[in-house]
Every structure is written in C-alpha cells, then in structure tokens.
C-alpha cells in the first residue's frame with residue numbers, strides 16, 4: 001500500500017467530516033481492495049492488517065462510512081449485506097446463486113435512465129438497485145462438466 005493512497009484516504013475521511021482513525025482507514029482500505037465483501041470478510045481482512053479489532057468496531061466503521069457516502073451498501077435478498085467503495089455511479093450487480101460471487105455490471109441503459117421508474121408516485125428517485133441473480137461462468141462450467149461426466153457414465157452403462 002503506497003503512502004499516497006493512505007494520504008488520499010485520510011483526506012477523504014476529513015472531507016466528509018470524519019475523524020481519521022486507524023480503524024476507519026483500515027476498513028476503507030479493506031473495502032477498496034476487496035469490493036463486495038461482507039462485514040465479516042472485512043473484519044477478517046482488517047484484523048490481519050491492524051491486529052485486534054472487534055467485529056462491532058468494524059460494523060460501526062462500515063455504518064459510518066456508508067452513512068457519509070464513502071461506501072455503498074448492497075443488500076441482496078436473503079444474504080448478508082456487501083460493501084464497496086465504487087459509489088455514485090449507479091451501477092448494478094450480478095450475483096451467482098451457487099457461489100455467491102458478486103460482480104459489477106454497468107447500467108443496462110446508459111447513465112441514469114433506470115432511475116426513471118414507470119410510475120414514480122411522486123417520489124424523488126436517486127438510486128435504483130438492480131441485482132441480477134444467476135450463475136457465474138465458473139459455476140456454469142462446473143455444472144456442465146459434471147453433466148457431461150454423468151452422460152458419459154450413462155452411455156457406458158447402456159453399452
């Protein structure tokens with residue numbers, strides 16, 4: 001980690017009116033290195049970096065950084081929240097149902113047209129969170145490999 005990057009994160013915190021603490025810096029760094037991590041993942045990474053830190057301190061740090069807009073929180077249905085530092089560009093996410101890997105996907109239609117809901121009911125919309133569920137290429141490949149193997153086996157049985 002270069003000195004410059006840590007200075008950047010220092011000033012990022014200050015610009016958002018946050019006190020610079022080793023824990024917040026470590027949380028911020030962990031999220032930028034491993035985007036779409038859960039709070040538990042971040043806790044593991046931060047502990048390796050700065051030593052003892054309670055899970056609660058990591059949760060608090062993530063909460064404050066998210067509230068201030070430095071981090072974005074993604075809450076997929078039925079699974080733990082993930083955090084990332086790619087904020088303010090309204091991108092979306094793909095999640096693998098099999099291995100839970102999450103990747104970024106740019107907005108399908110361009111800049112922000114998906115912020116225009118069919119019926120906004122008078123709400124001033126500033127974020128649309130689309131999550132596409134499916135299977136990642138690795139999991140699809142793994143499944144087709146095992147299907148091929150079964151097929152080969154079946155062919156042997158019938159011969």
Ligand SMILES: [Zn+2]
Pocket residue numbers: 096097098099100101135136137138139140
């Ligand atoms: Zn997968």
Ligand SMILES: [Zn+2]
Pocket residue numbers: 035036084086091092093103104105
């Ligand atoms: Zn993302």
